[in-house]
Amino acid sequence: MAERAGEASWANPLRDSRDKRLPRIAGPSSLVIFGVTGDLARRKLMPAVYDLANRGLLPPSFALVGFARRDWDTEDFGKIVHDAVREHSRTEFREDVWERLAEGFRFVQGSFDDPEAFTALAQTLGDLDRQRGTDGNHAFYLSIPPGAFPVVCQQLKDSGLADPTGGSWRRVVIEKPFGHDLQSAQELNAVVNSVFPEESVFRIDHYLGKETVQNILALRFANQLFDPLWSSHYVDHVQITMAEDIGLGGRAGYYDGIGAARDVIQNHLLQLLALIAMEEPVSFEPSQLQAEKIKVLSATRNILPLAENTARGQYGPGWQGGIKVPGLLDEEGFAKDSSTETFAAIAVEVDTRRWAGVPFYLRTGKRLGRRVTEIAIVFKRAPHLPFDQTMTEELGQNALVIRVQPDEGVTLRFGSKVPGPGMEVRDVNMDFSYGQAFTVASPEAYERLILDVLLGEPSLFPVNAEVELCWRILDPVLEAWSEAGHPDTYESGTWGPASADEMLERVGRVWRRP
Template identity: 70%
Template structure:
């Protein structure tokens, strides 16, 4: 299994001792795109938090690569500032000083051969004097159209090939293409330089504790798994809502839209984890195989218009503040038909899920920031309770897994109201990570970066998953593009356009209000 193999490579960890955390072995991370928001707000703080928790070896090194005219001291100061501003754990001078000893910087552009030769010398110096052991991860926090150039430079200068006993890995961020064809081209580019098992595709949602808890909730509890099928489940709703607009992302977002930005990766991954069969084990191959089976079984509907809704937020008031509509945002053309809200219905052609619709929705400027999976069960016959309470009081049981921001799970069920009458109303039982555990959940990037350094890939989708996801979304995107209509407007602070409610109403259902 992957965890045992990584432990064997890491003498600091004994797989027989469950008290020990996973600790990375000698290694470095080379970070391309160090001047971007992702590096500053997430990646650099995550590296520090791992070091602060004792999960990085003393010899760990962080190498920045950028065009800025920085010295190594300048880059270290930038990292320190990012850590002090965004790190999850308290700042410690001792931890920082140890980490700073391994910080290096290489100045250059992606087409600069001299810069990549300098990077090669820097890595060799770290191997010799810092003990990184020839183990290096290249994190491409850069636009996807630069992946090919950087990968070819790494190959041309002998940086991608590993010697016996050490490793080289590459980490790429979403989006993994903008459709099936481009995703395949991107996979061919990256895997022409790095072997498939050395390519780590980051979907930060898969690093969240509550996403991983889907598997624990389902397969570690006899309470849920026997009911997790079409005999008992009425439908499933998967929601990722944001209460903010596009901010400064106009250059990326316009022309991409909510469906490509969120549904293709985050929400389809959550669907796969919710619907998959129990894997033989949680190693990468078995876990990925079950997810791929589910994605392959998703049926794309014939009537795409009746199974999807697009929206675009308009201007108005939200949270006591007047906000601009999408078409009034900076750098957005007046004629843009890019959606900021998307909802689709999917069905899964398996024995377990036949007849159970999965509703996926995402949007900006919605009622609140929340990501959740709601498994809604069929109504009980209520033969003896039908005259005691209205349907609004006594509804459908549900299991709701909250991914963010209040990580946890809620069970909704009917209970008798105190009093002399037999009146039943819905009540909830709630589990929250913050209340149940003394240790706070690590930030998603901490878990994912550590997994890269350990070589444990279960949380990273391989190219088959990416391509299957595009096969699901591409027909919708093609239909929307051919139709060419302006998405339906919706008020900021609402839960989407009116057509979104109609999407479920046609099936006799309604959206949850998180």
């Protein structure tokens, strides 16, 4: 009995219960994409569906349905999917896989506020149940602006599409942002949950689908090496960074009024914090993972005063990759008097026995030095060093760095003697790279997440409580910033405004330069 319980606690949600070496295959089902003409659908969703089919993880009865206002028929839709797959799919293009997948394509023309269009969608899905054997199992992917969620959810309810019958299931997939503050998130959750029960709501955070992020759980709980060190006794602080080297890239209309903190810290970075700081779950069942993350987020608070423990900025003109680039306010479509930040940094603490007194520094920004996402656990200095200053002039603090992108892996930084007759100690890195250690290419995040939706596995999806707790942490920061005037300006290609450096220098720390 103990052995079976142990096996269950380490069960991978992608593994079949009969043989954990075999990947689970989705059952009869369809995926309906609202916003199918958008960039996300073209670059991520359609290629991910093909890659799943190419890996044999979709059933022969699977169907893909597009919904949009365009004057298309199913053949036009098929060509759009074909072009997207050819350009963006991760796996090789195989004609036999494509032809089998394309047999399940359908397109429904209409607007979100048109009841007749949803009647036509219901008819299309009914036909797929009879013709393709999708068995009434349908997932609705809302790749649309959050403002359109209420009307689409209401249309799904009024048309009966949200109601499963005869043992089938209906699920809804929502892309971020989940509101723009706590109140709007609560209102949005209420609207969605009035149509779909919480267990049928899948809120996409694509970062949680990345292999390296999932490996945090394996790194922490499968290796006794790290667990004794994973606390305030040995950890000085934690830095979580998501840096981009690009500007808005035509997203001014979306980004203005949202900013870096809402776009990244509220979801991606606070979710990474929860995975780093959580206690070991009883099992890897979704409810157990979510319970531990909720405990962490409930115990997380901002370090005060906010004026000294947060920083924000807008990128100005500068050089990026040898190219002269414009500042934010010169970007096309961006208001000249906008106070929307493109760089945000906050300091928080997790008030638990394990982490009391350890600051977590979260930062994100555009037009920074390079594209990188990493989590750095920086350890305290050794209490006694039997070396004089000349021996350890370059010696820093030990650090365990989890690289999420682009070069996925883990680096351990420690001091080592420099070869030679003298005693000189210098920092060195011990490096693990996914690309070198494993011959199998990592699935794209949306592959994993879409498959989990079809399987009904919510482990990697934030629930209501997580979303609202993240807003409770961020709302006071946003309110303080709204009263603080215009953000600082930083030069494109650098690592953010001077206020971000000052934020750590006040307490004798510095940001890592990834």
